[in-house]
Amino acid sequence: MSVKRSHSLSLGIVGLPNSGKSTIFNALTKLTVPAENFPFCTIDKNVGVVEIPDERLGRMSAYFNAKKIVPSAMTFVDIAGLVKGASKGEGLGNQFLSHIRETDVIMYVLRAFESKEIVHVYERVNPVEDFEIVQAELIFKDIEVVEKKIASVNKMARIGNADAALEMNILEKIQKNLGMGIPVVDMEMNEKEKEYVYDLWLLTSKKRMFVLNCKEGLESEKIEVWKKELEEKTGDLVIMADVKLVGEMEDADEYAELLGYVPKSVKDIIKGAYDALNLITFYTGSEKECNAWTIEKGANAKEAAGVIHTDLENNFITADVVNVDALLDAGGWVKAKELGLVKNHGKDYIVQDGDYIIILANK
Numbered sequence: 001m002s003v004k005r006s007h008s009l010s011l012g013i014v015g016l017p018n019s020g021k022s023t024i025f026n027a028l029t030k031l032t033v034p035a036e037n038f039p040f041c042t043i044d045k046n047v048g049v050v051e052i053p054d055e056r057l058g059r060m061s062a063y064f065n066a067k068k069i070v071p072s073a074m075t076f077v078d079i080a081g082l083v084k085g086a087s088k089g090e091g092l093g094n095q096f097l098s099h100i101r102e103t104d105v106i107m108y109v110l111r112a113f114e115s116k117e118i119v120h121v122y123e124r125v126n127p128v129e130d131f132e133i134v135q136a137e138l139i140f141k142d143i144e145v146v147e148k149k150i151a152s153v154n155k156m157a158r159i160g161n162a163d164a165a166l167e168m169n170i171l172e173k174i175q176k177n178l179g180m181g182i183p184v185v186d187m188e189m190n191e192k193e194k195e196y197v198y199d200l201w202l203l204t205s206k207k208r209m210f211v212l213n214c215k216e217g218l219e220s221e222k223i224e225v226w227k228k229e230l231e232e233k234t235g236d237l238v239i240m241a242d243v244k245l246v247g248e249m250e251d252a253d254e255y256a257e258l259l260g261y262v263p264k265s266v267k268d269i270i271k272g273a274y275d276a277l278n279l280i281t282f283y284t285g286s287e288k289e290c291n292a293w294t295i296e297k298g299a300n301a302k303e304a305a306g307v308i309h310t311d312l313e314n315n316f317i318t319a320d321v322v323n324v325d326a327l328l329d330a331g332g333w334v335k336a337k338e339l340g341l342v343k344n345h346g347k348d349y350i351v352q353d354g355d356y357i358i359i360l361a362n363k
């Protein structure tokens with residue numbers, strides 16, 4: 001499994017200076033939760049841990065009248081602006097590149113708004129080019145890492161290491177592609193190559209999503225063209241959002257009446273990150289405690305048990321599973337069982353979004 005299977009997913013906000021990164025960071029981290037609930041993360045002013053808004057968890061905890069509610073969380077990191085030359089230490093480049101290394105997904109915030117007061121470093125508005133400038137810096141940094149690795153593998157080859165030739169093949173392929181401006185996420189790779197590359201922690205291997213910072217709902221066809229261009233280039237999610245508005249509004253629906261369209265909200269952006277990472281949520285719970293857990297799509301019941309506790313994974317026997325909404329609609333566990341909604345599954349069962357799971361394990 002390539003993506004972390006824990007609560008502690010993290011998203012790095014990346015872009016040129018004055019694109020709206022800090023504005024969006026502030027909007028997202030309004031939902032910040034007390035750090036002691038999430039001991040994995042030390043909080044500073046550029047890092048915020050945010051609870052994932054989750055209606056199903058709310059409904060389930062109300063049903064159980066749960067004493068404790070533990071939602072999934074996501075860590076947001078506001079990474080300072082990157083400019084051309086960042087990979088060579090221009091601006092405060094290098095230091096910030098190391099912050100990106102620690103995140104699971106990169107959210108590019110790209111400026112698509114005009115403003116005389118707020119300067120654009122390159123004095124024009126073109127989000128597609130801005131993306132390419134920033135990504136190029138990440139590619140340069142990856143090339144550096146790969147070249148260092150090639151040098152060390154070469155040494156291993158000389159002392160007769162059997163794996164060295166195989167490693168060299170993979171590294172040279174990556175080096176060649178990076179040299180052509182292709183980020184790692186867009187490279188064709190087999191499972192073995194993917195596994196190897198995962199351990200290199202390359203910046204361009206991160207999943208991506210995009211926020212085009214614009215006057216949503218009012219903007220010209222030009223922005224639609226940029227959006228399409230980005231989608232075609234990357235295959236990734238592009239959200240058009242008025243980043244300033246995202247921060248100011250409490251309730252998107254209320255604004256919808258005012259504006260005549262539904263503006264993008266913090267929830268849309270978080271959902272985008274979930275999709276970008278290919279994540280789903282499953283639930284466990286009782287009167288004592290209700291939990292929402294995050295897992296990669298395609299994970300099986302045994303792996304899901306491991307997200308809760310390593311012992312549960314190691315001693316896994318079977319899992320009783322029912323969709324959480326179906327469970328609550330039926331009026332609880334006993335009724336759901338009577339209706340035949342609860343299914344017993346073995347370790348290979350692929351967990352579905354919205355599953356409520358009771359793991360049976362050896363003590």
Ligand SMILES: Nc1nc2c(ncn2[C@@H]2O[C@H](COP(=O)(O)OP(=O)(O)O)[C@@H](O)[C@H]2O)c(=O)[nH]1
Nearest residue numbers: 016017018019020021022023113115118243244
């Ligand atoms: N006119 C306008 N200004 C914005 C918009 N989004 C952000 N800004 C302003 O642009 C400036 C830079 O934004 P900031 O979030 O600090 O950018 P960062 O450098 O990417 O972190 C701030 O003064 C914001 O208020 C927008 O959509 N329209």
Ligand SMILES: [Mg+2]
Nearest residue numbers: 021022080081
């Ligand atoms: Mg900033």
